[in-house]
Amino acid sequence: MTRLGYGEEIRRWRVARYCEHDRHLNAQLRDFTLMTAGSKAEGLTCLFESDRDILRTLNGVICVETGINLNTIPDDISVFWMDDTGVYPGHCILLLKRPARLLYTIINDALCEIGYGKLLLSSVLFIDECSRLATRHRLGTVETVLHERAGPALPETRGGILKLDYVYSIRCQCPSILHRWAVRPRHWPQSVVVQKVVSLGAYVTPTGFRESENKHIEWRICFNSGETELMNNLNETQANVYVLLKWILKEIIKPTNKEITSYVLKNIILWQAENTPQTEFHSRSLLHWLHDGLRGLRTAIEKKLLNYYMIPERNLMEACGLEDALKRKWIKDITEMIESGPNVILRLEKIRKAIVASPEPMLWFSKTRTELEMLNLEKMNRVTKCENENGEHDVPDFMLYALRKRQEEILREMMIRMLMEGCSINEFPKMFERINVW
Structure with a gap:
């Protein structure tokens, strides 16, 4: 894995370089704060191996849970209230609680009246405004191709090879959700990391629950900064298990409509880490934990159930669009991989080439x-x-x-x-x- 570019040293080096690049970019921005997320922020992919996920958080706006003292929030920040009544776990509706004197056009044009003088922020209108903003901003960029929206992400390709996924978001304060996560009994991570994750807070992104009648006004609660911190605290064996699972997903399972995503695998790894003493993850146990991860994936597919690591009430397999015939096929394929023992990694092209290649x-x-x-x-x-x-x-x-x-x-x-x-x-x-x- 080290020779293929997934060693601990290069992983940490990538993390530092992307953090540095984010700082340089944010020095140029005023209305947004930018943050690299996903596999690039975790140092687990090579330069052009996958898309670079970039979270663009709108400054001057915040959403809060009920009970937050608004007097602690400066007057020049617009405040929305997170209403989770009647929505799927991990989602909410944003009601305008206190507008700032100067309201962003991107916010103002996405507001909808719901009667009794109340205004809510439509996720669909918000992403439409973000898309128009991105189009105007990128028109003059050389060799930049804008692609069709994918959920909350606005993808683009630069120079024919650099793929970027921009996700616009709003920062939120949800201490009760983070507290429930922080007080869970666990083997991992250490308490200092838990407190850091809590301090990093959360975001809402403009996408509703797929089967909801009100998905056009719903927002999803995310913990991108915290999840990056957690992934960066995995040891080398845990990180390698995650990388191998992603290769298996891409090369063997091959979902065509995102019925299963790498985010599902990430949550399997996080649950695995939390429920197991850290001393059990070492180089000699790599294949054991790879098989354990495959068993977790098989169970998630079979039961169509995988609890979201940060908000367990949210089922990541709910409304994933997995048909019964495909479900049976994947269960059979994963079972065969588990039964093949160590030979499972030989089904991966990169591993085979690395083994066959001459040392020099x-x-x-x-x-x-x-x-x-x-x-x-x-x-x-x-x-x-x-x-x-x-x-x-x-x-x-x-x-x-x-x-x-x-x-x-x-x-x-x-x-x-x-x-x-x-x-x-x-x-x-x-x-x-x-x-x-x-």
């Missing part, structure tokens, strides 16, 4: 792939930092020059090696992308 070329590939990814992330941060300091992209910078020069040297070495091994020169343009997907 594999080490060269691992070293080259890692260095290219590190150079790219460093260059990404340097470009953004130069923009902040100089306001221009093309101001000469020694560090940028050195990073680009080293990239060119590595790519030249790759090209020479490919030609010596009989590869066509036509294969070279896509090599850079492929090597960073591993």
Whole structure:
């Protein structure tokens, strides 16, 4: 796993680089606060291996549970009340409690009257306004393609290979939900991590429960910052189990309509960690916990039940669209994987190639792939930092020059090696992308 780019050292390094990039980007923003989420924030994917999930939180707006003292919230912040009456667990409706003197257009245009002088914030209208805002903002961006909305996410592709998923959100205060999570008996994480997760708070994103009649006005409660903190506190074995489960989902189970997502697997791993002493997760127990994760996934599919780690009352498999025929097939496939014992990992292409590859070329590939990814992330941060300091992209910078020069040297070495091994020169343009997907 280390040679394939999933070792503990490179994982921690990625986390630090994406956090740094978020800081540089937020220095340029006024109305939003940006945060990398998902696998990129957890350091568990290579550069172009998957989408980069970015949470854009609207500043100057907050939603709160009943009982929060509004006098503790500055007057220049609009306040919404989270009403969870009659909605599916983990969701709520936002009622305007106290508008700020200056109300964002994106908020004002998404408000709906419900009688008796009350206003609620429609999730559908909000995401529509965000989509229009994103379209206006991205029209002048070179080589940027905007894609169709996917749930609360607004996807786009830059330069043909960099895939971004923007999710707009509003920060919320829900101390009672976080308290119920914090006081659960557990083996993991440590109390200091629990308190940090509580302090990071929550968000609401504009998406309702799929089968709800009122999904156009419902919002989902999320804990992106807290979940990232939890995932970053998993040890190397737990992180590797999660990565292997994601590969199994993508290469073997192959859901076509997101009946099962990597988020389901993440919750299986979090429950596994909470209910088990941390000392039981070590390198020699990797396959044991991989099989345990597969059993958890099989149970979730069979019963169509998996409790959300932060709010157990919410069933992540509810309304997942899983048909009986597909359910039976996946149960059979997972059972066969469990019965195959250690050989289950040989069904994964990356693992097979790593085992079959000669030691010297594999080490060269691992070293080259890692260095290219590190150079790219460093260059990404340097470009953004130069923009902040100089306001221009093309101001000469020694560090940028050195990073680009080293990239060119590595790519030249790759090209020479490919030609010596009989590869066509036509294969070279896509090599850079492929090597960073591993």
